[in-house]
Amino acid sequence: MAVVVVREAVRDDAAAIVRVRARTWQSAYAHVFPQQALEAMSSESSISRRTAWWRDVIENAPPRSHALIADVSGEVVSFAHSGRRSTKRAIAIR
Numbered sequence: 001m002a003v004v005v006v007r008e009a010v011r012d013d014a015a016a017i018v019r020v021r022a023r024t025w026q027s028a029y030a031h032v033f034p035q036q037a038l039e040a041m042s043s044e045s046s047i048s049r050r051t052a053w054w055r056d057v058i059e060n061a062p063p064r065s066h067a068l069i070a071d072v073s074g075e076v077v078s079f080a081h082s083g084r085r086s087t088k089r090a091i092a093i094r
Contacts, residue, residue: 002072002073003072003073004070004071004072004077005070005071005072006068006069006070006071007068007069007071008066008067008068008069009054009058009067009068009069009079010058011055011058011059013054013058013067013069013076013079014051014052014054014055014058015047015051015054016069016075016076017054017067017069017076017079018047018050018051018054019042019047019076020076020077020078020079021041021050021079022041022042022046022047025038025041026038026039026041026042054067057081061083062083062084063084064083064084065081065082065083065084066080066081066082066083067079067080067081068080068081068082
């Protein structure tokens with residue numbers, strides 16, 4: 001039986017988070033979004049841009065904000081991000 005370890009994400013987890021997100025969206029939303037758009041999530045430029053974004057989120061997290069990963073045998077298999085609601089008002093799109 002595999003042991004799942006849940007822990008706070010660290011800077012070096014950013015690329016793995018991006019890969020998990022891309023694979024998840026490609027599987028879960030194949031019937032919703034064009035294949036080309038989903039495949040673009042795995043492009044080198046997209047991975048690089050999103051990895052930089054996640055590194056910033058992890059390193060500069062505001063108080064009460066958390067990035068967590070689930071690790072199985074040294075591999076990131078899932079992630080979660082939580083925190084306070086933004087003080088900016090949401091814009092409703094009609």
